[in-house]
Protein backbone atom coordinates (compact mmCIF):
# COMPACT_ATOMS: atom_id res chain seq x y z
CA UNK A 1 0.00 0.00 0.00
CA UNK A 2 2.72 2.45 1.04
CA UNK A 3 4.70 2.20 -2.23
CA UNK A 4 1.56 3.16 -4.03
CA UNK A 5 1.59 6.57 -2.34
CA UNK A 6 4.17 9.03 -3.51
CA UNK A 7 3.15 11.91 -1.31
CA UNK A 8 0.84 12.00 1.67
CA UNK A 9 -0.56 15.21 3.10
CA UNK A 10 -1.51 14.41 6.66
CA UNK A 11 -3.95 16.73 8.45
CA UNK A 12 -2.34 19.96 7.33
CA UNK A 13 -3.25 23.17 9.13
CA UNK A 14 -1.84 26.55 8.19
CA UNK A 15 -2.59 30.07 9.40
CA UNK A 16 -1.50 33.44 8.06
CA UNK A 17 -0.96 36.48 10.29
CA UNK A 18 -0.61 34.49 13.46
CA UNK A 19 -0.73 36.53 16.63
CA UNK A 20 -2.82 39.35 15.19
CA UNK A 21 -6.51 40.00 15.01
CA UNK A 22 -6.48 39.10 11.32
CA UNK A 23 -5.53 35.45 11.55
CA UNK A 24 -6.62 33.56 8.44
CA UNK A 25 -6.90 29.80 8.60
CA UNK A 26 -5.88 29.05 5.02
CA UNK A 27 -5.68 25.27 5.50
CA UNK A 28 -7.92 23.45 7.90
CA UNK A 29 -7.20 19.76 8.38
CA UNK A 30 -6.29 18.88 4.81
CA UNK A 31 -5.37 15.28 4.02
CA UNK A 32 -4.91 13.55 0.66
CA UNK A 33 -2.58 11.32 -1.29
CA UNK A 34 -0.75 11.66 -4.60
CA UNK A 35 -0.06 8.38 -6.39
CA UNK A 36 2.78 7.83 -8.84
CA UNK A 37 1.95 8.87 -12.40
CA UNK A 38 -1.37 10.38 -11.40
CA UNK A 39 -2.88 13.50 -12.96
CA UNK A 40 -4.61 15.39 -10.19
CA UNK A 41 -6.75 18.50 -10.49
CA UNK A 42 -6.99 20.93 -7.58
CA UNK A 43 -9.91 23.31 -7.88
CA UNK A 44 -11.47 25.90 -5.63
CA UNK A 45 -12.66 29.47 -5.60
CA UNK A 46 -10.09 32.28 -5.23
CA UNK A 47 -8.91 32.32 -1.63
CA UNK A 48 -9.86 28.73 -0.94
CA UNK A 49 -6.27 27.87 -0.06
CA UNK A 50 -4.97 26.20 -3.23
CA UNK A 51 -1.75 28.17 -3.47
CA UNK A 52 -1.11 27.79 0.23
CA UNK A 53 -1.57 24.05 -0.10
CA UNK A 54 0.80 23.59 -3.02
CA UNK A 55 3.53 25.51 -1.22
CA UNK A 56 3.42 22.84 1.46
CA UNK A 57 4.01 20.06 -1.06
CA UNK A 58 7.65 21.08 -1.54
CA UNK A 59 8.08 22.35 2.04
CA UNK A 60 8.22 26.06 1.21
CA UNK A 61 5.69 26.65 3.95
CA UNK A 62 5.85 24.83 7.26
CA UNK A 63 2.41 23.72 8.48
CA UNK A 64 1.15 24.74 11.92
CA UNK A 65 -0.28 21.26 12.29
CA UNK A 66 0.06 17.97 10.46
CA UNK A 67 2.83 17.07 8.07
CA UNK A 68 3.79 15.74 4.63
CA UNK A 69 5.30 12.36 3.90
CA UNK A 70 7.31 11.93 0.73
CA UNK A 71 8.27 8.35 -0.13
CA UNK A 72 7.43 7.50 3.44
CA UNK A 73 9.66 10.13 5.07
CA UNK A 74 8.42 13.12 7.07
CA UNK A 75 9.67 16.15 5.12
CA UNK A 76 9.47 18.50 8.11
CA UNK A 77 11.80 16.36 10.19
CA UNK A 78 14.87 18.35 11.19
CA UNK A 79 17.40 16.32 9.22
CA UNK A 80 15.30 15.98 6.04
CA UNK A 81 16.92 17.46 2.92
CA UNK A 82 14.23 19.89 1.82
CA UNK A 83 16.35 21.37 -0.94
CA UNK A 84 16.53 17.95 -2.59
CA UNK A 85 12.78 17.61 -2.12
CA UNK A 86 12.25 20.75 -4.16
CA UNK A 87 13.97 19.01 -7.06
CA UNK A 88 11.61 16.06 -6.72
CA UNK A 89 8.41 18.04 -6.24
CA UNK A 90 8.72 20.73 -8.92
CA UNK A 91 6.47 23.69 -8.20
CA UNK A 92 5.61 26.20 -10.90
CA UNK A 93 4.13 29.28 -9.25
CA UNK A 94 1.29 31.34 -10.61
CA UNK A 95 2.63 33.82 -13.19
CA UNK A 96 6.02 32.10 -13.16
CA UNK A 97 7.30 34.48 -15.84
CA UNK A 98 7.69 37.08 -13.08
CA UNK A 99 10.58 35.11 -11.59
CA UNK A 100 12.83 35.17 -14.68
CA UNK A 101 16.16 36.96 -14.22
CA UNK A 102 18.89 35.51 -16.44
CA UNK A 103 20.44 36.98 -19.57
CA UNK A 104 19.50 34.10 -21.84
CA UNK A 105 16.79 31.50 -21.95
CA UNK A 106 19.38 28.74 -21.77
CA UNK A 107 20.97 30.12 -18.59
CA UNK A 108 17.55 30.60 -17.08
CA UNK A 109 16.63 26.97 -17.58
CA UNK A 110 20.03 25.88 -16.21
CA UNK A 111 19.31 27.68 -12.92
CA UNK A 112 17.28 24.86 -11.38
CA UNK A 113 19.53 21.88 -12.19
CA UNK A 114 22.59 24.01 -11.38
CA UNK A 115 21.30 24.58 -7.87
CA UNK A 116 20.97 20.84 -7.44
CA UNK A 117 24.74 20.53 -7.67
CA UNK A 118 24.84 18.43 -10.83
CA UNK A 119 27.88 18.58 -13.10
CA UNK A 120 27.80 21.01 -15.97
CA UNK A 121 27.33 18.37 -18.68
CA UNK A 122 24.28 16.96 -16.97
CA UNK A 123 22.89 20.45 -16.33
CA UNK A 124 23.17 21.44 -19.98
CA UNK A 125 21.73 18.19 -21.21
CA UNK A 126 18.73 18.55 -18.97
CA UNK A 127 18.28 22.17 -20.02
CA UNK A 128 18.25 21.30 -23.72
CA UNK A 129 15.82 18.47 -23.12
CA UNK A 130 13.49 20.64 -21.02
CA UNK A 131 13.48 23.46 -23.56
CA UNK A 132 12.58 21.03 -26.32
CA UNK A 133 9.98 19.45 -24.03
CA UNK A 134 8.00 22.66 -23.63
CA UNK A 135 8.06 23.27 -27.36
CA UNK A 136 10.46 26.20 -27.56
CA UNK A 137 12.65 26.42 -30.64
CA UNK A 138 16.46 26.51 -30.83
CA UNK A 139 16.49 30.20 -31.72
CA UNK A 140 15.16 31.01 -28.28
CA UNK A 141 18.18 29.57 -26.50
CA UNK A 142 20.36 32.67 -26.72
CA UNK A 143 17.58 35.22 -26.57
CA UNK A 144 16.87 37.23 -23.48
CA UNK A 145 13.83 35.75 -21.72
CA UNK A 146 12.47 39.29 -21.44
CA UNK A 147 12.22 39.59 -25.22
CA UNK A 148 9.82 36.65 -25.52
CA UNK A 149 6.04 36.74 -25.66
CA UNK A 150 4.00 36.10 -22.52
CA UNK A 151 3.20 32.51 -23.45
CA UNK A 152 6.83 31.79 -24.33
CA UNK A 153 8.07 33.29 -21.06
CA UNK A 154 5.76 30.97 -19.20
CA UNK A 155 7.16 28.00 -21.10
CA UNK A 156 10.67 29.05 -20.15
CA UNK A 157 9.67 29.18 -16.50
CA UNK A 158 8.05 25.75 -16.72
CA UNK A 159 11.11 24.38 -18.50
CA UNK A 160 13.33 25.67 -15.70
CA UNK A 161 11.38 23.55 -13.23
CA UNK A 162 11.18 20.56 -15.59
CA UNK A 163 14.94 20.61 -16.00
CA UNK A 164 15.24 19.48 -12.41
CA UNK A 165 13.40 16.34 -13.57
CA UNK A 166 10.82 16.27 -10.79
CA UNK A 167 8.79 13.19 -9.94
CA UNK A 168 5.75 15.33 -9.20
CA UNK A 169 5.09 18.49 -11.17
CA UNK A 170 2.79 21.01 -9.50
CA UNK A 171 1.43 23.87 -11.60
CA UNK A 172 -0.40 26.72 -9.87
CA UNK A 173 -2.94 28.11 -12.34
CA UNK A 174 -0.63 27.70 -15.34
CA UNK A 175 -3.19 29.00 -17.81
CA UNK A 176 -4.03 32.25 -15.96
CA UNK A 177 -3.89 35.20 -18.33
CA UNK A 178 -3.26 33.16 -21.48
CA UNK A 179 -5.42 33.41 -24.60
CA UNK A 180 -7.52 30.34 -25.52
CA UNK A 181 -4.97 29.11 -28.02
CA UNK A 182 -2.08 29.45 -25.59
CA UNK A 183 -4.17 27.75 -22.96
CA UNK A 184 -4.95 24.72 -25.13
CA UNK A 185 -1.35 24.40 -26.24
CA UNK A 186 -0.07 24.54 -22.69
CA UNK A 187 -2.58 22.00 -21.42
CA UNK A 188 -1.88 19.51 -24.19
CA UNK A 189 1.83 19.96 -23.55
CA UNK A 190 1.24 19.10 -19.88
CA UNK A 191 -0.86 16.10 -20.88
CA UNK A 192 1.94 15.00 -23.17
CA UNK A 193 4.46 15.29 -20.39
CA UNK A 194 2.56 12.97 -18.18
CA UNK A 195 2.28 10.41 -20.96
CA UNK A 196 5.92 10.44 -22.03
CA UNK A 197 7.68 11.01 -18.70
CA UNK A 198 5.22 9.20 -16.47
CA UNK A 199 5.44 11.81 -13.73
CA UNK A 200 2.60 12.79 -11.42
CA UNK A 201 1.03 16.13 -12.16
CA UNK A 202 -1.00 18.41 -9.94
CA UNK A 203 -2.90 21.04 -11.89
CA UNK A 204 -4.35 23.93 -9.90
CA UNK A 205 -7.13 25.70 -11.70
CA UNK A 206 -10.46 27.35 -11.31
CA UNK A 207 -11.56 26.51 -14.81
CA UNK A 208 -13.70 23.38 -14.81
CA UNK A 209 -13.15 22.85 -18.53
CA UNK A 210 -9.37 22.69 -18.04
CA UNK A 211 -9.67 20.11 -15.37
CA UNK A 212 -12.55 17.95 -16.65
CA UNK A 213 -10.84 17.25 -19.89
CA UNK A 214 -7.51 15.97 -18.58
CA UNK A 215 -7.33 14.83 -14.98
CA UNK A 216 -7.84 11.44 -13.31
CA UNK A 217 -8.96 12.83 -10.00
CA UNK A 218 -10.24 16.12 -8.69
CA UNK A 219 -9.78 17.66 -5.27
CA UNK A 220 -12.24 20.45 -4.55
CA UNK A 221 -11.28 22.97 -1.89
CA UNK A 222 -13.47 25.45 -0.07
CA UNK A 223 -12.38 27.77 2.74
CA UNK A 224 -9.26 25.75 3.48
CA UNK A 225 -11.02 22.40 3.62
CA UNK A 226 -11.27 19.56 1.13
CA UNK A 227 -14.86 19.20 -0.01
CA UNK A 228 -14.54 16.42 -2.59
CA UNK A 229 -11.74 14.11 -3.60
CA UNK A 230 -12.94 11.86 -6.40
CA UNK A 231 -13.08 11.19 -10.12
CA UNK A 232 -14.29 14.07 -12.32
CA UNK A 233 -17.58 12.29 -13.07
CA UNK A 234 -18.47 11.91 -9.42
CA UNK A 235 -17.38 15.44 -8.51
CA UNK A 236 -19.24 17.12 -11.35
CA UNK A 237 -22.40 15.22 -10.49
CA UNK A 238 -22.54 17.63 -7.54
CA UNK A 239 -23.20 20.65 -9.76
CA UNK A 240 -25.51 22.29 -7.19
CA UNK A 241 -23.01 22.02 -4.36
CA UNK A 242 -20.22 23.28 -6.58
CA UNK A 243 -22.27 26.33 -7.48
CA UNK A 244 -22.85 27.03 -3.82
CA UNK A 245 -19.10 27.52 -3.35
CA UNK A 246 -18.65 29.66 -6.45
CA UNK A 247 -17.62 26.89 -8.83
CA UNK A 248 -19.54 25.10 -11.53
CA UNK A 249 -19.61 21.92 -13.55
CA UNK A 250 -18.28 22.01 -17.14
CA UNK A 251 -20.64 23.73 -19.56
CA UNK A 252 -21.39 20.56 -21.49
CA UNK A 253 -22.71 18.95 -18.31
CA UNK A 254 -25.30 21.72 -18.05
CA UNK A 255 -26.27 21.26 -21.68
CA UNK A 256 -26.74 17.54 -21.13
CA UNK A 257 -28.86 18.19 -18.06
CA UNK A 258 -31.04 20.66 -19.99
CA UNK A 259 -31.44 18.21 -22.85
CA UNK A 260 -32.44 15.54 -20.40
CA UNK A 261 -35.12 17.70 -18.80
CA UNK A 262 -36.30 18.63 -22.29
CA UNK A 263 -36.97 14.97 -22.87
CA UNK A 264 -33.91 13.76 -24.71
CA UNK A 265 -32.57 10.55 -23.17
CA UNK A 266 -28.91 11.48 -22.70
CA UNK A 267 -26.38 10.38 -20.11
CA UNK A 268 -25.90 13.47 -17.91
CA UNK A 269 -22.62 12.33 -16.40
CA UNK A 270 -20.73 13.39 -19.52
CA UNK A 271 -18.14 16.06 -18.76
CA UNK A 272 -16.03 16.41 -21.88
CA UNK A 273 -17.10 17.61 -25.30
CA UNK A 274 -16.44 14.17 -26.83
CA UNK A 275 -18.58 12.39 -24.25
CA UNK A 276 -21.41 14.86 -24.75
CA UNK A 277 -21.27 14.41 -28.48
CA UNK A 278 -21.43 10.63 -28.20
CA UNK A 279 -24.33 10.51 -25.82
CA UNK A 280 -26.34 13.08 -27.77
CA UNK A 281 -25.78 11.23 -31.05
CA UNK A 282 -26.73 7.99 -29.38
CA UNK A 283 -29.92 9.44 -27.96
CA UNK A 284 -30.91 10.93 -31.30
CA UNK A 285 -30.18 7.67 -33.01
CA UNK A 286 -32.46 5.76 -30.67
CA UNK A 287 -35.19 8.21 -31.28
CA UNK A 288 -34.87 8.38 -34.99
CA UNK B 289 10.40 35.73 6.99
CA UNK B 290 9.94 39.22 5.62
CA UNK B 291 6.46 39.39 7.01
CA UNK B 292 7.99 39.98 10.41
CA UNK B 293 8.84 43.53 9.43
CA UNK B 294 6.03 45.52 10.97
CA UNK B 295 7.63 48.96 10.90
CA UNK B 296 5.53 51.38 8.90
CA UNK B 297 2.71 48.91 8.44
CA UNK B 298 -0.86 49.63 9.33
CA UNK B 299 -2.57 47.32 11.82
CA UNK B 300 -6.30 47.51 11.39
CA UNK B 301 -8.33 47.53 14.58
CA UNK B 302 -11.06 49.66 16.11
CA UNK B 303 -9.58 51.72 18.95
CA UNK B 304 -9.68 55.29 20.22
CA UNK B 305 -6.23 55.77 18.78
CA UNK B 306 -7.26 54.54 15.34
CA UNK B 307 -10.13 57.02 15.33
CA UNK B 308 -8.06 60.05 16.31
CA UNK B 309 -7.42 62.66 13.67
CA UNK B 310 -4.10 61.80 11.98
CA UNK B 311 -2.84 65.35 12.66
CA UNK B 312 -3.30 64.80 16.37
CA UNK B 313 -1.27 61.64 16.17
CA UNK B 314 1.41 63.29 14.06
CA UNK B 315 1.80 66.27 16.37
CA UNK B 316 1.51 63.99 19.40
CA UNK B 317 4.30 61.76 18.14
CA UNK B 318 6.52 64.77 17.48
CA UNK B 319 5.89 66.11 20.97
CA UNK B 320 6.61 62.70 22.42
CA UNK B 321 9.88 62.36 20.52
CA UNK B 322 10.97 65.84 21.60
CA UNK B 323 10.07 65.05 25.20
CA UNK B 324 12.56 62.18 25.15
CA UNK B 325 15.39 64.59 24.37
CA UNK B 326 14.48 67.46 26.68
CA UNK B 327 16.30 66.21 29.76
CA UNK B 328 19.27 63.95 30.36
CA UNK B 329 18.07 62.59 33.68
CA UNK B 330 16.92 58.97 33.72
CA UNK B 331 13.92 59.97 35.79
CA UNK B 332 11.99 61.33 32.78
CA UNK B 333 11.82 57.83 31.37
CA UNK B 334 9.35 56.97 34.09
CA UNK B 335 6.54 59.20 32.78
CA UNK B 336 7.64 58.56 29.18
CA UNK B 337 7.40 54.78 29.57
CA UNK B 338 4.15 54.98 31.50
CA UNK B 339 2.60 57.24 28.89
CA UNK B 340 3.67 54.98 26.03
CA UNK B 341 2.37 51.89 27.83
CA UNK B 342 -1.04 53.49 28.23
CA UNK B 343 -1.07 54.59 24.59
CA UNK B 344 -0.04 51.14 23.35
CA UNK B 345 -2.64 49.52 25.55
CA UNK B 346 -5.41 51.75 24.23
CA UNK B 347 -4.34 51.14 20.60
CA UNK B 348 -5.49 47.49 20.78
CA UNK B 349 -2.38 46.45 18.87
CA UNK B 350 -0.97 43.32 20.55
CA UNK B 351 2.19 44.19 22.48
CA UNK B 352 4.03 41.20 20.99
CA UNK B 353 3.25 42.42 17.51
CA UNK B 354 4.63 45.84 18.36
CA UNK B 355 7.83 44.43 19.85
CA UNK B 356 8.31 42.38 16.70
CA UNK B 357 8.76 45.71 14.95
CA UNK B 358 11.91 46.27 16.97
CA UNK B 359 13.62 43.24 15.44
CA UNK B 360 14.98 44.84 12.26
CA UNK B 361 16.57 47.68 14.28
CA UNK B 362 17.96 45.39 16.95
CA UNK B 363 21.41 45.56 15.39
CA UNK B 364 21.41 49.36 15.40
CA UNK B 365 20.24 49.31 18.99
CA UNK B 366 22.97 46.95 20.19
CA UNK B 367 25.57 48.86 18.23
CA UNK B 368 24.65 52.18 19.84
CA UNK B 369 24.56 50.71 23.31
CA UNK B 370 27.94 49.00 22.86
CA UNK B 371 29.60 52.10 21.41
CA UNK B 372 28.45 54.18 24.33
CA UNK B 373 29.54 51.57 26.79
CA UNK B 374 33.04 51.33 25.33
CA UNK B 375 33.91 54.89 24.43
CA UNK B 376 32.54 57.03 27.23
CA UNK B 377 35.35 57.89 29.65
CA UNK B 378 35.07 58.07 33.43
CA UNK B 379 35.31 56.00 36.55
CA UNK B 380 36.36 52.47 35.57
CA UNK B 381 34.26 49.72 37.14
CA UNK B 382 35.34 46.71 35.11
CA UNK B 383 37.90 45.76 32.47
CA UNK B 384 37.15 43.10 29.92
CA UNK B 385 40.02 42.22 27.58
CA UNK B 386 41.57 45.72 27.64
CA UNK B 387 38.19 47.39 27.21
CA UNK B 388 37.37 49.61 30.13
CA UNK B 389 33.77 49.84 31.16
CA UNK B 390 33.06 53.03 33.03
CA UNK B 391 30.22 53.96 35.29
CA UNK B 392 29.36 56.91 33.07
CA UNK B 393 29.53 54.72 29.97
CA UNK B 394 27.19 52.17 31.44
CA UNK B 395 24.72 54.83 32.49
CA UNK B 396 24.94 56.59 29.14
CA UNK B 397 24.47 53.39 27.12
CA UNK B 398 21.45 52.30 29.12
CA UNK B 399 19.93 55.73 28.67
CA UNK B 400 20.59 55.67 24.94
CA UNK B 401 19.10 52.19 24.65
CA UNK B 402 15.95 53.19 26.51
CA UNK B 403 15.64 56.37 24.49
CA UNK B 404 15.96 54.53 21.19
CA UNK B 405 13.44 51.88 22.15
CA UNK B 406 10.89 54.48 23.24
CA UNK B 407 11.60 56.48 20.10
CA UNK B 408 10.98 53.56 17.77
CA UNK B 409 7.96 52.23 19.64
CA UNK B 410 6.54 55.74 19.86
CA UNK B 411 6.68 56.36 16.14
CA UNK B 412 5.60 52.80 15.46
CA UNK B 413 2.36 53.43 17.35
CA UNK B 414 1.54 56.20 14.92
CA UNK B 415 2.12 54.15 11.75
CA UNK B 416 0.41 51.09 13.17
CA UNK B 417 -2.78 52.98 13.92
CA UNK B 418 -2.92 55.33 10.92
CA UNK B 419 -3.36 54.34 7.29
CA UNK B 420 -0.67 55.75 4.99
CA UNK B 421 -3.25 57.88 3.20
CA UNK B 422 -4.45 59.53 6.39
CA UNK B 423 -0.90 59.99 7.57
CA UNK B 424 0.16 61.81 4.44
CA UNK B 425 -3.04 63.85 4.51
CA UNK B 426 -2.01 64.96 7.95
CA UNK B 427 1.50 65.79 6.78
CA UNK B 428 0.18 67.80 3.89
CA UNK B 429 -2.10 69.69 6.20
CA UNK B 430 0.55 70.35 8.84
CA UNK B 431 3.11 71.45 6.25
CA UNK B 432 0.68 73.68 4.39
CA UNK B 433 2.27 76.94 5.57
CA UNK B 434 5.45 75.93 3.72
CA UNK B 435 3.57 76.48 0.48
CA UNK B 436 4.17 80.18 0.99
CA UNK B 437 7.86 79.62 0.41
CA UNK B 438 7.11 77.49 -2.63
CA UNK B 439 7.68 74.07 -1.12
CA UNK B 440 5.68 71.56 -3.24
CA UNK B 441 3.84 70.26 -0.19
CA UNK B 442 1.18 68.26 -2.01
CA UNK B 443 3.69 66.54 -4.27
CA UNK B 444 5.91 65.61 -1.34
CA UNK B 445 2.92 64.18 0.51
CA UNK B 446 1.79 62.24 -2.56
CA UNK B 447 5.25 60.75 -3.03
CA UNK B 448 5.37 59.77 0.62
CA UNK B 449 2.00 58.11 0.49
CA UNK B 450 2.92 56.14 -2.62
CA UNK B 451 6.22 55.08 -1.05
CA UNK B 452 4.46 53.99 2.13
CA UNK B 453 1.85 52.12 0.13
CA UNK B 454 4.54 50.30 -1.82
CA UNK B 455 6.41 48.98 1.22
CA UNK B 456 4.06 46.10 2.04
CA UNK B 457 3.48 45.38 -1.64
CA UNK B 458 7.17 45.07 -2.35
CA UNK B 459 7.73 42.99 0.78
CA UNK B 460 5.02 40.61 -0.40
CA UNK B 461 6.55 40.52 -3.84
CA UNK B 462 10.02 39.79 -2.44
CA UNK B 463 8.58 36.97 -0.39
CA UNK B 464 6.89 35.50 -3.43
CA UNK B 465 9.97 35.75 -5.65
CA UNK B 466 12.22 34.25 -2.98
CA UNK B 467 9.86 31.31 -2.68
CA UNK B 468 9.70 30.87 -6.44
CA UNK B 469 13.49 30.77 -6.64
CA UNK B 470 13.67 28.39 -3.69
CA UNK B 471 11.31 26.13 -5.60
CA UNK B 472 14.02 26.10 -8.27
CA UNK B 473 16.61 25.07 -5.72
CA UNK B 474 17.95 28.50 -4.72
CA UNK B 475 19.50 28.69 -1.26
CA UNK B 476 19.59 32.00 0.60
CA UNK B 477 20.95 30.81 3.90
CA UNK B 478 24.14 28.83 3.48
CA UNK B 479 27.50 29.92 2.05
CA UNK B 480 29.84 32.82 2.77
CA UNK B 481 29.05 36.49 2.33
CA UNK B 482 30.01 36.64 -1.34
CA UNK B 483 27.90 33.61 -2.14
CA UNK B 484 24.98 35.02 -0.17
CA UNK B 485 25.21 38.35 -1.97
CA UNK B 486 25.31 36.53 -5.30
CA UNK B 487 22.27 34.48 -4.40
CA UNK B 488 20.30 37.73 -4.15
CA UNK B 489 20.59 38.48 -7.88
CA UNK B 490 17.75 36.09 -8.80
CA UNK B 491 15.60 38.02 -6.29
CA UNK B 492 16.65 41.58 -7.05
CA UNK B 493 16.29 41.44 -10.83
CA UNK B 494 12.66 40.26 -10.83
CA UNK B 495 11.93 42.60 -7.93
CA UNK B 496 13.17 45.67 -9.80
CA UNK B 497 11.27 44.66 -12.91
CA UNK B 498 8.12 44.23 -10.88
CA UNK B 499 8.60 47.56 -9.10
CA UNK B 500 8.96 49.35 -12.42
CA UNK B 501 5.95 47.56 -13.83
CA UNK B 502 3.87 48.58 -10.84
CA UNK B 503 5.10 52.16 -10.97
CA UNK B 504 4.25 52.29 -14.64
CA UNK B 505 0.76 50.93 -14.06
CA UNK B 506 0.19 53.38 -11.24
CA UNK B 507 1.33 56.33 -13.33
CA UNK B 508 -0.98 55.25 -16.12
CA UNK B 509 -3.94 54.85 -13.76
CA UNK B 510 -3.30 58.28 -12.25
CA UNK B 511 -3.13 59.91 -15.64
CA UNK B 512 -6.23 58.09 -16.82
CA UNK B 513 -8.03 59.74 -13.91
CA UNK B 514 -6.65 63.14 -14.87
CA UNK B 515 -4.36 63.57 -11.89
CA UNK B 516 -2.48 66.83 -12.33
CA UNK B 517 -0.94 67.64 -8.97
CA UNK B 518 -2.26 69.57 -6.01
CA UNK B 519 -3.68 72.66 -7.73
CA UNK B 520 -7.38 72.98 -6.92
CA UNK B 521 -7.57 69.45 -5.60
CA UNK B 522 -10.11 68.74 -2.86
CA UNK B 523 -10.41 65.78 -0.55
CA UNK B 524 -13.18 63.26 -0.27
CA UNK B 525 -12.84 63.07 3.48
CA UNK B 526 -11.40 66.38 4.70
CA UNK B 527 -9.70 66.18 8.09
CA UNK B 528 -11.78 67.55 10.93
CA UNK B 529 -10.95 67.77 14.64
CA UNK B 530 -13.52 66.39 17.07
CA UNK B 531 -13.87 66.42 20.85
CA UNK B 532 -11.73 63.32 21.02
CA UNK B 533 -8.82 65.23 19.50
CA UNK B 534 -9.08 68.15 21.91
CA UNK B 535 -9.08 65.67 24.77
CA UNK B 536 -6.00 64.01 23.28
CA UNK B 537 -4.22 67.38 23.08
CA UNK B 538 -5.06 68.04 26.73
CA UNK B 539 -3.60 64.69 27.74
CA UNK B 540 -0.51 65.45 25.70
CA UNK B 541 -0.07 68.78 27.48
CA UNK B 542 -0.47 67.07 30.84
CA UNK B 543 2.14 64.51 29.84
CA UNK B 544 4.52 67.22 28.70
CA UNK B 545 4.03 69.08 31.98
CA UNK B 546 4.74 65.84 33.83
CA UNK B 547 7.99 65.33 31.94
CA UNK B 548 9.08 68.93 32.52
CA UNK B 549 8.36 68.75 36.23
CA UNK B 550 10.22 65.45 36.68
CA UNK B 551 13.08 66.73 34.52
CA UNK B 552 13.46 70.15 36.15
CA UNK B 553 13.09 68.98 39.72
CA UNK B 554 14.66 65.56 39.33
CA UNK B 555 16.90 65.94 42.40
CA UNK B 556 13.97 67.14 44.50
CA UNK B 557 11.82 64.30 43.24
CA UNK B 558 14.54 61.77 44.05
CA UNK B 559 14.95 63.31 47.49
CA UNK B 560 11.24 63.16 48.04
CA UNK B 561 11.14 59.48 47.15
CA UNK B 562 14.20 58.96 49.33
CA UNK B 563 12.58 60.77 52.30
CA UNK B 564 9.52 58.64 52.05
Ligand SMILES: Nc1ncnc2c1ncn2[C@@H]1O[C@H](COP(=O)(O)OP(=O)(O)O)[C@@H](O)[C@H]1O
Pocket residue numbers: 016017024025026044045046047048049050051052053
Ligand atom coordinates in the same frame (compact mmCIF):
# COMPACT_ATOMS: atom_id res chain seq x y z
N1 LIG C 1 0.70 36.10 2.22
C1 LIG C 1 -0.49 36.08 2.80
N2 LIG C 1 -0.75 36.78 3.92
C2 LIG C 1 -1.94 36.72 4.51
N3 LIG C 1 -2.98 36.01 4.07
C3 LIG C 1 -2.82 35.30 2.94
C4 LIG C 1 -1.55 35.29 2.25
N4 LIG C 1 -1.67 34.49 1.18
C5 LIG C 1 -2.93 34.01 1.19
N5 LIG C 1 -3.62 34.50 2.24
C6 LIG C 1 -5.01 34.16 2.59
O1 LIG C 1 -5.13 32.77 2.70
C7 LIG C 1 -6.29 32.30 2.05
C8 LIG C 1 -5.94 31.30 0.99
O2 LIG C 1 -5.22 31.96 -0.03
P1 LIG C 1 -4.59 31.20 -1.27
O3 LIG C 1 -3.89 29.98 -0.79
O4 LIG C 1 -3.79 32.17 -2.05
O5 LIG C 1 -5.88 30.77 -2.08
P2 LIG C 1 -6.08 30.44 -3.63
O6 LIG C 1 -4.74 30.10 -4.20
O7 LIG C 1 -7.03 29.29 -3.61
O8 LIG C 1 -6.68 31.63 -4.27
C9 LIG C 1 -7.01 33.54 1.54
O9 LIG C 1 -8.01 33.89 2.46
C10 LIG C 1 -5.94 34.59 1.48
O10 LIG C 1 -6.48 35.85 1.72
Ligand SMILES: [Mg+2]
Pocket residue numbers: 050051052094172
Ligand atom coordinates in the same frame (compact mmCIF):
# COMPACT_ATOMS: atom_id res chain seq x y z
MG1 LIG D 1 -3.77 30.98 -5.87
